[in-house]
Amino acid sequence: MKIATWNVNSLKIRIEQVMDWLASSQCDILCLQETKLTDENFPADVIKAAGYHVAYSGQKTYNGVAIIAKQPISNVVTDVPGLDDPQRRIMCATVGDIRVLDLYVVNGKEVGTDKYHYKLNWLEKVTDYIADQQQQHENFVVVGDFNIAPEDRDVHNPVSWTDKILCSKPERDALQKIVDLGFTEVFREFDQPEKSFSWWDYRSGGFEKNMGLRIDLILTTEAMTKQCTSCVVDTEPRKLERPSDHAPVVAEFG
DNA sequence: ATGGTGGCGCGGCCA
Numbered sequence: 348m349k350i351a352t353w354n355v356n357s358l359k360i361r362i363e364q365v366m367d368w369l370a371s372s373q374c375d376i377l378c379l380q381e382t383k384l385t386d387e388n389f390p391a392d393v394i395k396a397a398g399y400h401v402a403y404s405g406q407k408t409y410n411g412v413a414i415i416a417k418q419p420i421s422n423v424v425t426d427v428p429g430l431d432d433p434q435r436r437i438m439c440a441t442v443g444d445i446r447v448l449d450l451y452v453v454n455g456k457e458v459g460t461d462k463y464h465y466k467l468n469w470l471e472k473v474t475d476y477i478a479d480q481q482q483q484h485e486n487f488v489v490v491g492d493f494n495i496a497p498e499d500r501d502v503h504n505p506v507s508w509t510d511k512i513l514c515s516k517p518e519r520d521a522l523q524k525i526v527d528l529g530f531t532e533v534f535r536e537f538d539q540p541e542k543s544f545s546w547w548d549y550r551s552g553g554f555e556k557n558m559g560l561r562i563d564l565i566l567t568t569e570a571m572t573k574q575c576t577s578c579v580v581d582t583e584p585r586k587l588e589r590p591s592d593h594a595p596v597v598a599e600f601g
Numbered sequence: 602a603t604g605g606t607g608g609c610g611c612g613g614c615c616a
Binding site: 494550 | 610
């Protein structure tokens with residue numbers, strides 16, 4: 348059983364790549380971010396025609412999340428309780444006996460800006476929601492584009508990124524608060540190549556130089572961690588023409 | 602690098 352997260356940076360542009368990847372990866376649950384499509388424009392027909400179930404919560408131009416699954420999707424939540432936010436950044440749903448939370452964490456632009464403070468507040472409210480869901484679901488995974496590199500080894504050039512957006516201490520502390528609820532950032536449970544990243548800037552040939560950050564994460568509760576047999580970044584889609592700037596991250600469960 | 606590229610949508614915002 349495979350669960351994956353992928354920031355596709357526009358599903359309209361990337362739908363063919365997503366369908367191809369679903370088929371080749373044999374993924375069971377795929378959580379998307381940055382679909383950038385309103386719900387009436389979401390390509391649900393294409394996904395359903397390929398035999399998948401899908402749930403989506405989008406808006407025009409920015410943000411947007413969706414879950415594609417081989418099994419039916421139920422009990423879908425698209426708003427953080429206690430957070431009045433028009434931005435479509437979360438989807439919580441049940442697939443089989445697993446509760447899945449798909450997050451598109453706020454980028455934050457630059458440390459100290461309004462967007463940065465919005466990010467930290469958003470993370471606080473989401474953390475409360477994660478704690479709530481964790482109490483109700485033993486098999487619970489939180490995945491997505493966290494827009495936070497957990498440690499310096501997740502950054503191509505940690506010196507130049509020190510205290511910068513995606514790497515600042517308050518952001519890393521906010522991530523740690525979630526982990527401290529009892530989650531495992533499951534990528535680090537396995538041997539990984541050095542300089543493993545999941546996002547590379549389009550600018551200046553970031554991917555070709557492997558100048559990236561690892562900001563797409565999979566967090567698992569203890570029951571799920573025990574079943575997890577691998578977690579990898581699949582860099583293949585990043586090599587295609589007109590790729591997303593993110594690669595999918597895939598965890599396999601026994 | 603106060604710029605570099607890409608997506609949306611047609612100017613400027615966001616990442």
